[in-house]
Amino acid sequence: MTFLIRKDIFARRVKIYGKIETLAPLRIGKGRGETNPESAATMQIIRTYDEKPLIPGSSWKGIFRSTGEKIAKEKGIFTCTGLTRQTCMDKILNQVQSLMSKDIDEAVKLVWDETCINCKIFGAPSLYSAISLFDSVAEKFNIGYRPMIAISRDTGAVTKSALATTEYVEPGSIFPFLLIGNNLPNYAIGYIIKIMRYINEGLVQIGGNKSRGFGFITFSKLSLEVSDYRDGKLKAIDDLDKEVNIELPKDSEGKDFFSKTKPLEEVFDNAKITFPHNNLH
Numbered sequence: 001m002t003f004l005i006r007k008d009i010f011a012r013r014v015k016i017y018g019k020i021e022t023l024a025p026l027r028i029g030k031g032r033g034e035t036n037p038e039s040a041a042t043m044q045i046i047r048t049y050d051e052k053p054l055i056p057g058s059s060w061k062g063i064f065r066s067t068g069e070k071i072a073k074e075k076g077i078f079t080c081t082g083l084t085r086q087t088c089m090d091k092i093l094n095q096v097q098s099l100m101s102k103d104i105d106e107a108v109k110l111v112w113d114e115t116c117i118n119c120k121i122f123g124a125p126s127l128y129s130a131i132s133l134f135d136s137v138a139e140k141f142n143i144g145y146r147p148m149i150a151i152s153r154d155t156g157a158v159t160k161s162a163l164a165t166t167e168y169v170e171p172g173s174i175f176p177f178l179l180i181g182n183n184l185p186n187y188a189i190g191y192i193i194k195i196m197r198y199i200n201e202g203l204v205q206i207g208g209n210k211s212r213g214f215g216f217i218t219f220s221k222l223s224l225e226v227s228d229y230r231d232g233k234l235k236a237i238d239d240l241d242k243e244v245n246i247e248l249p250k251d252s253e254g255k256d257f258f259s260k261t262k263p264l265e266e267v268f269d270n271a272k273i274t275f276p277h278n279n280l281h
Helices: 057-074 088-100 104-114 117-122 186-200 254-260 262-270
Strands: 013-022 131-133 143-151 158-169 174-182 217-226
Touching: 013 186, 057 117, 057 131, 057 186, 088 104, 117 186, 174 186, 186 217, 186 254, 186 262, 217 254, 254 262
Parallel strands: none
Antiparallel strands: 013 174, 013 217, 131 174, 143 158
16 A cells, blocks of 8 residues: 555554754754844844744754665665755656546556655655654753854855854753654654664754754654554554564653664665666656
């Protein structure tokens, strides 16, 4: 069954939630034209209307997708870049649209066969994401400022007014984390958890100024809930999937959470993922 890409059938709801703590300065910057002229910083962070630092859900999704691309590559699995007009769906969109009016089942099969795991989970044109990553609004935080040399985004050269003041969230700040997914097979849950473990182990940084040591975080108080969890088991929900015996973690610290969910990572590691069939995109 192609539950992972079906939105008209409900097979499973997955929820991962907890906290993140910043281990290093964190900077999720504002876009051009969005700066606050009253701020002392020339390079400002994104905030909510009530001035709390924010990690947007869109930023989380970008981090997860790019990290997943690295993980998939390590396993020899093809993933597209996810960039505009470069996704798996862009390659087959005309065919899918033509089939939709003739044979829905064939359209679904085409999407399943010719899209990578990242398109299936994180979405692509005309293919809704299987997961939602929610905005993380800081619950506890301090703001810091640091003078830095400003580099032009366009040329890569030092700007005329070379000294800039960067605003960032201090280490020790706390944010909530929430991910909800529909129809995720066990291997897809394992893939997402592996992405989270890479972030937790410092293999991935989030936000800007990574070369200056920004962006390291750790997860805590993590819980995993799966709607069809019964008798200590998560059943397989498609042909690639495997049943898992597991104790779902509740309010677990990072290392404990990833230890308890290792069986799900192993399902992903052992899954014989052959899609997309035409991986020479």
